[in-house]
Amino acid sequence: MSTASSIVPGAEPYSTEGGRTGVLLSHGFTGSPASMVPWGRALAAHGHTVRVPLLPGHGTTWQQMNTTRWQDWYDALEHELLDLRTQCDHVVVGGLSMGGALALRLAALHPEAVDAVVVVNPALAMGDPKLKVLPLLKWVVPSIPAIGGDIAKPGQDEVAYPRTPLKALHSMVRLWSDIIPRLGEVTTPLLFFRAPQDHVVDGQTIELVRSRVGSRVAEFVELHDSYHVATIDHDAELIERRSAEFIAEHVSRDG
Template sequence: MSEEYRVLEGAEPFYFEGGNVGILVSHGFTGSTQSMRPLGEAYAKAGYTVCGPRLKGHGTHYEEMEAATYQDWVDSVEEGFRWLKERCDSVYVTGLSMGGTLTLYMAEKHPEIKGIIPINAAVDIPDMAAVQNLDGIRFLDAIGSDIKKEGVSELAYEKTPVKSIRELVKLMEKVKSNLASIECPALIFVSEEDHVVPTHNSQTILESITSADKQLVTMKESYHVATLDNDQQNIIDGTLKFIAKVEKKAEL
């Protein structure tokens, strides 16, 4: 990696070795692992093995992100999944925003995943679909730090590459068209007010996946980056309860 693209402090991938149940934790578009680290640390404290990969082109500089494709982001998550599978009997996947999109992608591709917890996941953002066709414009304003809680900010890029938006739109279309193939248990978190991903996305996911065990939880005190917002503990508690329930059912 060139000097120009050093990983920002706080944006490093994280790995916690724990028990034989693993949790793959994915951050979102233009963001970094900083948005998911509190969750990762809480799950590790609860005894789980946790992997929080840094998606390629993220956590460095937006010009490096511009050169990454959605397949690069998929590959980053796949690498984390392989790390967990080497150590764990069962793996769960959770993610924020595009991390939620990648969570759905993984469930579509890997039916052995035991359960998923998408958080404000994106499968259809009309505004992004519109701006992907902009000609001659390379970067747009930042989309990070949509947080209700005062004094909290997300470690995210100050600009958004239009090329990266095109890649995200491709990923969303691919994932949305395949949602019916998801059959594993799903706990879906959605913020009541979100200024990045329209809330209808989570309803679409709920209605489209064919899981027998699926639930939508509405968060009233957080905006888009709910993992750093007022509902952070609710996400942690709900996720731990969900995994314990699924694991117990698997033992019966």
């Protein structure tokens, strides 16, 4: 994990104590908690206990991230989930982009610990042809231009890396092949937010989830005024309000 002294300002993790329903939120690939903290604070205002961790290799340098793999990111989230479960009667997991993919894996592997899943523009597949050459390209160049910062609203910053580390990116692509066969094991209530004008993740993921997820309750909401990092974009309030309602509807209320 990153040490506190090495964390880029604005990328710090967020944690707050609340009631007996916990919410674990994960940022995306090369991003940071900055993209999730406003959402986390909004859910905390409803009385929930909230955790927004900083994933290994993030919030420091892209070079450091290139030494981490998807197993490191998942293990950190799994640790947070199991710890949160010891404090709370119910736990909701959510995530943006890669964080959404990790949240779905948590729900598949820990159905006894996850009571609902909320994802925003999750990434499980992309049609970019450059991804096919990653196994070789990652040994030739260490990084390519950044994929972060796809936000329509002016003045917003997810505190993402200025470069995309390719060894880490290739690992994320490998993560997809692990999760897709597990989608049928996701049976908890699912709330899926999708921005059609997302410039990072295309529409393949939503089609995969629609056709394969095992959840009997699966709600899909379009975000018409946001790009990829919708959690801090024009539709942030919609995400915050609808996710709070979804938790109240499908997860036991704090008492």
